[in-house]
Amino acid sequence: MVKILHTSDLHFGRPAVAAQLDSLKGSIAEISPDAVAVSGDLTQRCSTSEFLKARAYLDSIEEIAPVIVIPGNHDVRWIGAVARQLGAVGLVGRSAHDFKYSKYIRYISPELNPSLEIPGAVIASCNTAHGIARGSLTRRFRDLGVIGHVNKRDLKKVEEAFSKAAPDAARIVMIHHNPIKGETSGRHGLANTKQALEAFERLGAELVLCGHDHQEAVHTVQEYAPGIVISTAGTISNRLRAGRPSSFNLVTIDDTELRITTYAWQHPEGFAPAREHSFPRSAASRSA
Template sequence: MTRIVHISDLHFGKPAAHERLEALKGLVPGLRPTAVAVSGDLTQRCANREFEQARSYLKELERSAPCIVVPGNHDIRWLGAVARNLGFAGLFRRKAHEFKYSRYRRYIREELSPALEIPGAVIAGLNTAHGISRGSLTRRLKDLGVIGHVRRSDVERARRLFEQAPPGAARVVMIHHNPIKGPVSGRHGLANTEWALEVLASIGTELILCGHDHQEAIHAIERTPGLVISTAGTISNRVRPGRSSSFNLVDIGQESLRIVTYTWNRDMKNFLPSTERLFPRPRKPRRYNLNSMKDDGRDLGHVEQTDPRR
């Protein structure tokens, strides 16, 4: 059994919930994970102090298992994103791009789209946090700088990684932005959500780990059978109305995939199991011609959505 503790949206800074962070840190060793996956938004303001706190916290988690991390939209410097779009091609744009991710790379990881191979699974991290960029633009002004997108080059990198993976290993992708609309927010986090889900399914992805929406959810996509999405809630105080902080526990067996949501219990002052879903693992991944798929940014229909509070 391969076990992944999937957490997201820690938001070190003012929204940080230290009691919950400490409880989670104490709970993880007993869960005996194979890996810990952190799907972005480590900080609130992308400040040095917040990154220092996040780095220290990740080191504590790494005592239990190796960690794989991707940046969220709160982890990049917006000024760098703006400067890159205003600048001319060449040195200035490269410098602006480096500035955009400079604090994340200094304190957390140099690699923005990391990979982790563990017994029973391969996890490909894809950076979807690009700030104000052409690929993330939508018709909604409030999406500016918040929404993200999946890049074809990152999908190709994940495809090569999956092709080299051992037979039977689960192909897992981790991104920050949620590709399915949250029931409370009414928003998904990707500008090219349908294309992204289609191509990720085409390379054999079984499971997508994400966050961003601050609402726990488990999704199965009817249009792409065998593809499951684990959306972890936030550990911070920035929870959706009527929701609590949460994280997901993923167990991958030879024939099945189980996801258990752990929700913060105020009375017990700890995270407790609140829901469980079991999915059969696909025997043969679906295959598509990636070059024939147009990235048109359309929304995805026919989604089976599970409310973890049920």
């Protein structure tokens, strides 16, 4: 059995809650997962001090289990994203791209699309946090810089990671933005949800890990990517949707079943199992 603890949206800075972060770390030690997946938004304002706190926290988790992490929209320097599109302030092309992610690269990881293979599973990340970018534009002004998208270059990273993995490994994609419309927010996190999920399905993914919406949710996709399961982790910060507690998800996978258990914050006891979803694994996914 494979155990992956999936958390997201830690938001180091003002929204961070020390008690919840400590409880999350305690849960990781107690559960002893095979891997910890952190699907973005480590910081609130992309500041150096916030990244330093996030780095120290990730280091402490890595003493317990391997960690895979990707950037979220709050981890991108917006001025670099604008410069990338406009060629402004003397930053053009690759230089603007590097500046946009410079703090994340310096303090968290130089790899924006990391992958991690553990016995029984491979997690391939696909960066969706591009800031203000053409692929992320929608008709709604409020989406500017908040919505993400999946591009072909980053999909190639997923394809490469899957091709190198063991044939019987469960294939998992991690992104930041939620491809399923949030129950409370009423919007998708991706500008190209349909194309992204179709691409993941073609590559053989059976599970997508994401965050961004600050609301825990578990879905299956039937319309354009049949059988893919979506694990949306809630936030560990105080930036909560109305009536929703802080939470994380625990994914367990065996030969026949994929199970997702949501652990919700129950002060003062800490995080505790709140609900569980189970899905049968298809014969194709088990012999991919």
